[in-house]
Amino acid sequence: MAVMSANGEVGDGADGGTLRLPDGREVRFFDTAGGAASSAPTLVWHSGTPHTGRILGRLAEIAAERGLRVVSVARPGYGGSTRLIGRSVADAARDALAVLDHLGVERFATVGASGGGPHALALAALAGERASGVATFASVGPYRDDDPEWFTGMASPGALRAAARGLAARTEHERTATFDEGVFTVADWAALDGEWAELGQDAGAAESFAGPDGLLGGALDDDCAFAADWGVDLGAITAHVLIVQGEEDRMVPAGHATRILRLVPDATSWWFADDGHVSALRALPHALDWLIEHGLR
Numbered sequence: 001m002a003v004m005s006a007n008g009e010v011g012d013g014a015d016g017g018t019l020r021l022p023d024g025r026e027v028r029f030f031d032t033a034g035g036a037a038s039s040a041p042t043l044v045w046h047s048g049t050p051h052t053g054r055i056l057g058r059l060a061e062i063a064a065e066r067g068l069r070v071v072s073v074a075r076p077g078y079g080g081s082t083r084l085i086g087r088s089v090a091d092a093a094r095d096a097l098a099v100l101d102h103l104g105v106e107r108f109a110t111v112g113a114s115g116g117g118p119h120a121l122a123l124a125a126l127a128g129e130r131a132s133g134v135a136t137f138a139s140v141g142p143y144r145d146d147d148p149e150w151f152t153g154m155a156s157p158g159a160l161r162a163a164a165r166g167l168a169a170r171t172e173h174e175r176t177a178t179f180d181e182g183v184f185t186v187a188d189w190a191a192l193d194g195e196w197a198e199l200g201q202d203a204g205a206a207e208s209f210a211g212p213d214g215l216l217g218g219a220l221d222d223d224c225a226f227a228a229d230w231g232v233d234l235g236a237i238t239a240h241v242l243i244v245q246g247e248e249d250r251m252v253p254a255g256h257a258t259r260i261l262r263l264v265p266d267a268t269s270w271w272f273a274d275d276g277h278v279s280a281l282r283a284l285p286h287a288l289d290w291l292i293e294h295g296l297r
Contacts, residue, residue, distance in 0.1 A: 015055070016072075018080065019102050021095070028080035029099045030055050030072045032063070040069040041296050042108040043288070044096060044123065046116030047072065048199075050206035050219040053079035056198045062285050066292060071108075073099050075119065077218025078209055085167065087221055090231035093122035100127075109133040109239070109296040111288075113281060114252060115140060115222050121260070122232040124239045131239040132295035135287045138249055138277045140226045141256030142234065142263065150227075153253030156180035163223035170220050183251040185276035196278055234263040240294040241267035244283050246275030 016030035030053055033040065043063055045055065053074025063070045073096040077083035084091060096119065100108060109132050112120030117139020124134040143150050143164070151157040162173035184192070192200045210216045241264050245257035254271070261267055268290075272280055288296075 019099055021098060025082035025084065027095045027099060028053055028074040032060055032070045035103065037104060038069050040067055042069045042071055042105045044108050044110040045070055045072045046112035046119040048114030048116050049222040050203050050216055051078055052202050052206050054202060056202060058195060058198060062288060066288055071103065075218055077221050078206060083217045085221065087225055088231035089118045089122045089225045090126065093119050093126055096123050097126055106130060107132060109291040111135045112139060113137040114277065118226060118230060121234055122230060125232045125234055125236045129238055133240040133291040135242040135244065135291060137244045137280050138246060138252045139256065139260060140252050141259030142230055143227050153255060155183045155250035159223055160227050164227040167220060167224050170224055171215065174215055174220060184278065185248050185250065187274060187279035188276040191279045191281065196281055199278065237264055242287055242290055243267050243269040244280055244287060246272050246277065246280035248274065248276045251277040
């Protein structure tokens with residue numbers, strides 16, 4: 001079915017649609033209910049960096065087994081969502097909240113993996129009592145100016161170090177950057193070759209939204225938003241919080257989970273000694289069960 005945007009224009013996807021915001025930007029979203037009214041409990045998914053915004057098949061399968069609806073929003077600069085240079089983590093989370101308002105979703109839980117983690121936390125903070133729970137997997141932690149320890153344990157911190165110096169530096173770094181396969185552990189590669197193969201495929205597909213210069217603006221802006229003030233107080237989260245972290249993570253090391261836990265002291269944390277960045281997602285079914293037990297219904 002087609003989905004009407006806020007100003008009456010029709011979106012382009014049977015699995016979601018396009019919402020035009022008051023500032024003129026467009027936000028592309030995906031919905032296992034196809035944008036139709038649904039009585040199913042809603043899970044808001046935030047993909048990592050980079051992404052297309054589409055709902056991964058394995059995620060949809062796990063959610064469907066539990067009777068959950070999944071909504072995913074492409075952050076600015078990804079998947080047909082208008083780029084917003086200089087955006088904060090909170091700015092992108094507000095776009096997700098606007099989509100939920102448009103869909104008439106009042107109550108929800110939210111989950112984010114890797115670069116989606118900060119946005120899941122920010123959405124929960126902004127939504128207040130509307131959010132019943134939030135879970136993150138291998139989430140980036142909050143950054144503070146001139147904080148060298150934020151990079152400790154990262155196998156390949158160059159992109160984020162550049163992002164901490166601003167968009168120009170991050171853009172210049174990207175022009176010569178190459179992917180370091182060492183950021184993933186053996187367990188991560190096994191997950192990408194198996195259950196979470198679609199995650200890697202989606203990250204590759206995101207490049208189709210690169211600009212004329214060949215650079216993916218959404219990814220550059222994500223990194224700059226992570227390495228700056230997020231624009232939201234995590235201490236304002238009233239929802240139940242679950243932090244899932246692989247202790248062998250080389251991309252977003254365990255110290256980032258510790259940083260989140262300092263700001264959300266009542267959070268529950270699950271630590272997996274043998275998991276890295278992607279393989280920690282094996283706990284997703286259990287995390288959704290946890291969210292259901294803590295009010296997602």
